[in-house]
Amino acid sequence: MADIDFKxxxxxxxxxxxxxxxxxxxxxxxxxxxxxxxxxxxxxSYQNRGSKPLxxxxxxxxxxxxxxxxxxxPNVWQFAAREEDLPxxxxxxxxxxxxxxxxxxxxxxxxVKAMHNVCLHxxxxxxxxxxxxxxxxxxxxxxxxxxxxxFDHMPCKWDFEHLDxxxxxxxxxxxxxxxxYIFIRxxxxxxxxxxxxxxxxxxxxxxxxxxxxxxxxxxxxxPANWKVTAEAFMEAWHTIVTxxxxxxxxxxxxxxxxxxxxxxxxxxxxxxxxxPHIDPAGKTQQxxxxxxxxxxxxxxxxxxxxxxxxxxxxxxxxxxxxxLGAKMRAAYTEQTGYDHADATDAELLDALxxxxxxxxxxxxxxxxxxxxxxxxxxxxxxxxxxxRILMRVKKGEKHPRGVPMKFLTLDQKWTEAPELGILGDxxxxxxxxxxYVQQGLHASKNGEVQLANYQEIRLRQFQQTLDKYLGIPEGxxxxxx
Numbered sequence: 001m002a003d004i005d006f007k008x009x010x011x012x013x014x015x016x017x018x019x020x021x022x023x024x025x026x027x028x029x030x031x032x033x034x035x036x037x038x039x040x041x042x043x044x045s046y047q048n049r050g051s052k053p054l055x056x057x058x059x060x061x062x063x064x065x066x067x068x069x070x071x072x073x074p075n076v077w078q079f080a081a082r083e084e085d086l087p088x089x090x091x092x093x094x095x096x097x098x099x100x101x102x103x104x105x106x107x108x109x110x111x112v113k114a115m116h117n118v119c120l121h122x123x124x125x126x127x128x129x130x131x132x133x134x135x136x137x138x139x140x141x142x143x144x145x146x147x148x149x150x151f152d153h154m155p156c157k158w159d160f161e162h163l164d165x166x167x168x169x170x171x172x173x174x175x176x177x178x179x180x181y182i183f184i185r186x187x188x189x190x191x192x193x194x195x196x197x198x199x200x201x202x203x204x205x206x207x208x209x210x211x212x213x214x215x216x217x218x219x220x221x222x223p224a225n226w227k228v229t230a231e232a233f234m235e236a237w238h239t240i241v242t243x244x245x246x247x248x249x250x251x252x253x254x255x256x257x258x259x260x261x262x263x264x265x266x267x268x269x270x271x272x273x274x275x276p277h278i279d280p281a282g283k284t285q286q287x288x289x290x291x292x293x294x295x296x297x298x299x300x301x302x303x304x305x306x307x308x309x310x311x312x313x314x315x316x317x318x319x320x321x322x323x324l325g326a327k328m329r330a331a332y333t334e335q336t337g338y339d340h341a342d343a344t345d346a347e348l349l350d351a352l353x354x355x356x357x358x359x360x361x362x363x364x365x366x367x368x369x370x371x372x373x374x375x376x377x378x379x380x381x382x383x384x385x386x387x388r389i390l391m392r393v394k395k396g397e398k399h400p401r402g403v404p405m406k407f408l409t410l411d412q413k414w415t416e417a418p419e420l421g422i423l424g425d426x427x428x429x430x431x432x433x434x435x436y437v438q439q440g441l442h443a444s445k446n447g448e449v450q451l452a453n454y455q456e457i458r459l460r461q462f463q464q465t466l467d468k469y470l471g472i473p474e475g476x477x478x479x480x481x
Contacts, residue, residue, distance in 0.1 A: 026256035026268055034322045035344040040203040041268065041352075045258045049460045050474075053448040056441040057477030058463070059225040064478045065380045072358065072469040073098040074186040077196045079360040079373055080104050080114070081182040082388075084213045084402035090132045090147060095184070097375045101125055102173055102184060103136065105147045112177065114184040115149040115170035130404070136170075145170050179209040181362075200264050200354060200362075206347070207364050212390035214402035215368075218417040219386040221410040224434040226359065226376040226383035227462075228441070232430050233372055234355060234458040236269045240277050242429050247275035248283075248291035249320070257457045262357065262465040265458040266364075269351040272321035286313070288320035296422060321345045332366055337395030340366060355458060357465050366392075370423075381438055382410070387420065387427070447477075 027044070030037040058064050080095040081104050092105040094117060101117035103126065117126050119138040126136040126145070135152055137144040144152040151168035154160060174185040176193030178201055183193055194201060222229050232238070239252040246252075251270035259265040274280060274288055289312050314323040325345030332348065333340045343366050346352070352364035361372035371388040386405065393399050406417055414420060414427035441449070451459055464474060472478050 024251070024254055024273070026254060026270065029251070029254065029270055029273070029321075030344075030346065032319070033344045033346055034325055035342055037344050037346060038206060040199075040206075041344070041346055044256065045260050046454075046457070047259070048453065049259075049457060049464060051451070051453055052475050053450050054463055054475045055477035056444045056447045056449055057479075058475075059228050059438070059441045059449075060380055061477060062380055065376060067470045067472070067478045067481055068376070068466075069098045071471065072466060073100075075190060075469060076358055077176060077183040077185050077193050078358075079181055079356075080184045082214055082402055083177070083180045083182065083210075084399055085130070085182075086112070087399070087401055088132065090134050091130075092127065092133065092147070093130050094127050100186060103127060103170075104175075104182060104184065105149075107148055112175050112182055113148055114173040114175050115145075116173070118170075119143055120168055120170070121154070179204055180212060181209070196263055197356060198264070199260055200356060203354070204362075204364060207366060207369070208392065209362065209369065209390065211392050212369065213393050213399050214388050215391045216389035216419045217386065217403055217405040218408065218414070218420055219384055219405050220408035220412065220414060221377065222383050222385050222431070222434060223381065223410060224383060224438040225380050225441075226374045227466075228437050229383050229385050229434055230355075230359060230361075230372075230374040231459045231462070232434060233353065233361060234265075234267060234462065235452075235455050236267055236351075237452075237455045238433075240275070242433060243426060245295065246426075247278050249273070249288050249295070250275055253277070255455075257454060259457060259461045262461070262468065264357070265355050265461055267351070267353045267355075267458060268346075269353065270321070270346065271349045271351065272319070272324045272345070284314075285318070285320040285323070289314055289323055292320070292324060321349060324349055328367070335394070336392045338392070355462070357462060387423065389420075 027042060030042050078097060080102065081093045085093050086104065086106045089106050089108045089110070092103050095102045095104055102114050103117045104112060104114050106112055119126055119140065121138065121141055121143045124138055124140040126138055134147055135144050136147070142155045144154070146152050149170035149172055151165045174188055176183040176185070178193060178197060235257070236252045236255040239246050239250060249271055251273040253276045254270050254273060256268040257265070258268075272288060272292060274283060293310055293312060312323050312327045314320060322345060325348050328348035329340045329343055332343070340348070347365040348367060350365060353361060354364060355361045359374045363370045369390040371390060373386040375384045377383045408414065408416060413424075414431065415424040417424055420427070467474050467476075470478060470481065472481050
C-alpha cells in the first residue's frame with residue numbers, strides 16, 4: 001500500500017470519543033476521499049453502552065419469544081413491502097410476522113391500507129399469497145370485504161341477524177411510507193414513522209431509495225434465532241475468520257460503528273483498502289484493485305490488460321479507492337442517467353449498512369443497494385432471512401413492478417439462488433456458523449453471551465432497545481416478566 005499522510009486531517013478518533021481501531025480509521029479515510037464527504041459520513045454518534053453480558057436464553061427460550069410477540073412486535077414499525085410490490089390499485093401483499101397476518105393493499109387513490117388477513121366469521125385467512133383483487137372473499141363461506149377493509153357482503157344474511165355489517169370492518173394497522181418502503185404498526189400510538197426512523201431519512205436523501213426498484217429478492221429459512229441471524233450482519237470484524245477471501249480489499253478493522261437513540265445504527269465498512277490483517281509487504285494499490293475486481297467475478301481471459309472492459313488501472317499517485325471510485329462513478333452515471341460527479345468513493349464502493357430496530361437493514365450509498373429483513377420462525381430456533389437488491393430506475397423511465405421473492409427452504413443453500421452472485425457464497429459462509437451458534441447457546445454452561453464494547457456496539461444498542469420494549473432488566477432472559 002502507498003504511504004498516506006494523515007497529518008493534514010482534522011479528524012481523529014480521540015477527538016470524537018471513539019476507540020482507536022487498527023490502521024487507518026474511518027474518519028481519516030473520509031478525509032482522504034477524492035470528493036468532499038457529506039456530514040452523514042463524517043459525524044460520529046457514539047456512546048459507551050456498558051459491558052454487561054446477555055442471557056443466552058434470549059435466543060433460545062419460547063417464553064422470551066412470547067414476550068417479543070406480545071410486547072415488542074405489535075408496537076414497532078415493521079418494513080412490510082416496497083412500493084413496487086403493489087404498484088396498481090387492487091394490488092395487495094400478504095405480510096406475515098410473529099403470528100400475525102396482514103393484507104397490504106393499494107387503494108384507488110394511490111394510498112395504502114393494511115388490515116388483518118383473517119375472516120371475521122370462522123377465522124380463515126382471506127389470502128395466502130400476493131395478488132390483485134377489488135374484494136377479499138373468504139374461500140370458506142364467502143364472507144367478503146372491499147380492498148379498504150370495509151365489509152361488503154355475506155351469504156345467508158338472514159342467519160346473522162346478530163351481526164351489524166357496519167361493525168364488521170377488518171381490523172386495521174397503521175401505515176407509514178418513506179423512501180419507497182411501506183411500514184406497518186399493529187398497535188396505534190407511539191412515535192411517528194419519521195420519528196422512529198430518525199436520522200435515517202436525512203442520511204438517505206442523497207441516495208434516493210424512492211428512485212429504486214427491487215431487481216432481486218431471495219428469502220431463506222435459517223436454523224437459528226432471528227436475533228442470532230440479524231446480529232451476524234451488525235459487525236464486520238468476523239470477516240477475518242469467516243470471510244477471509246474479502247481481506248485483500250476490505251477494511252474490516254477500519255470500520256466505524258455509530259448509533260442514534262434507540263432504533264437506528266450503522267456499520268461503515270470500507271472497500272478498496274487492505275485489511276490490517278494482511279501483510280502489506282509487496283502489495284501495491286494495483287494489487288488491491290485486481291483482487292477486488294477478480295473477486296467480483298469480472299475478470300476475463302484478458303484481465304490485467306486494457307482489452308478487458310472491467311480492468312481498472314491505478315494511475316500513479318492514486319489509491320485503489322480513488323481508481324475504483326472513478327470507475328464506479330462513470331458506470332453509475334451511465335447506467336442511471338443521474339450525475340454522480342459529487343459522489344464520494346465511499347458512497348460508490350463501501351458497505352454503508354444501516355439497521356433499523358428491530359429487523360430492517362438498508363444499505364446506503366449509490367451502488368445497487370442490499371436490503372436485509374429478518375423474521376422469527378415457528379420456533380425460537382429458526383427464522384426467515386430475506387435479501388433484496390435495489391437498483392435505481394434510469395432517469396425519466398417508468399418504475400417497473402418489483403420481482404417476486406424466491407424462497408429457499410431450510411435444506412437449500414443460498415447458492416441455489418444464482419441471481420445473488422457472490423453474495424450467495426458469502427451468506428453460505430455465515431450459515432456455516434449460525435446453526436452452531438444456536439446449538440451452542442442451548443448448550444452453554446454459564447448461559448452468558450459477551451459483546452465487544454465498540455465493534456459490537458450495534459448489538460448492544462439492539463438488545464438494550466429490546467429490553468425497553470419488553471420491560472425487563474438489561475440483558476436478562478425475561479424470566480422476571
